[in-house]
Amino acid sequence: MRAVVVSGLAVAQPGWGVDAASQLNQKEAKMNSRLFTFLGGDVGQWKIVGSKNIVGDSLPAARKLNIVSGAVTALPDGARWLLRGITSNERYVTRPEKEQLVSRQPGLGRPEADCAALIPIRKNAQWWALTQDERRKVFEEQSRHTATGLKYLPAVARRLHHCRDLGESEPFDFLTWFEFARADSAAFDRLLIELRATPEWAFVEREVEIRLIRDAA
């Protein structure tokens, strides 16, 4: 047995008998990674200024958040928790909605956006037993998820990470990362209140809200 790390990075390594063209694709995939790891601990680009468990269990307290592109194969000293997710295709938006989003959504890393939120969410078994048309109906026709999000553009930048299909035992289904300027904090609070009041949120069985500011140190 050759010991290998079975992570997103290690399937079909050189020497596993997979052809050269495929290995090239592996290499390209690593360079354009969709996987992000969020580490709560003593180091990181972002200072944690608050953590609330909205529903279900909380996460252990940590001082800083370190966002790493790609997989982390060892838990650094001082890290209290590790969450990871992968960016993917959107599951609910229609073409007209997508076009509105694309035309209005800002990128991450704006210098003025020194506030952030990491919101890990898990939905319940009832949600995942719904069919696609039923989930879409709750998500948009009943809850106006995309329409509500659009109202807060371009103030709030957002990146959604999927965890549910990353492995069999991820603690959350989604990690949503938001960035906004301090002046838009109150607007961001309203966005959360609006979304949490919708029928979609009846399917949320675990939600933690971690608020952060860019670490000047």
Next chain:
Amino acid sequence: MRAVVVSGLAVAQPGWGVDAASQLNQKEAKMNSRLFTFLGGDVGQWKIVGSKNIVGDSLPAARKLNIVSGAVTALPDGARWLLRGITSNERYVTRPEKEQLVSRQPGLGRPEADCAALIPIRKNAQWWALTQDERRKVFEEQSRHTATGLKYLPAVARRLHHCRDLGESEPFDFLTWFEFARADSAAFDRLLIELRATPEWAFVEREVEIRLIRDAA
């Protein structure tokens, strides 16, 4: 640094500071695993009787297929390739379609179903750039994917495994596993011909068809 395997099994281990309730969920998740590993090599419950690359690169030749529930953390001696995927919620079916599927689809492992096929597929970037409504339109309204599959029930049992969001460098997006009796082999061949003639298949950039019989030895 404590070295840990970052796989579906290892996020939020005891000692990582994640609460006890969450650890219990991890344990439950391991017992009801959605993750399956397919190993092509010298051992396994299924004998490989043919392997065709339909489009794109082939897989290395192997004699047997071993299907393992859960993650494999070391590549066994003699294994030529490893593919893995996770069962997940359906992405396209409506409630009426789902009800028809549920009422007619057989389970895996029927004693009379001694033939099988493993069909790994990757769809191209154009497919993944489509919005949900556009993908549904190609999948069902144009290609009748579910309706065609329904015609071959209950002869053909099927389990779909998703790989695309498992990690950043999986060689395929889906692994579909089929089981059927020898008497239904010709019907299964027709199912493949029907599906491959549809508009949906214009988005398939890699497809391998591996045919198997249950290994008596």
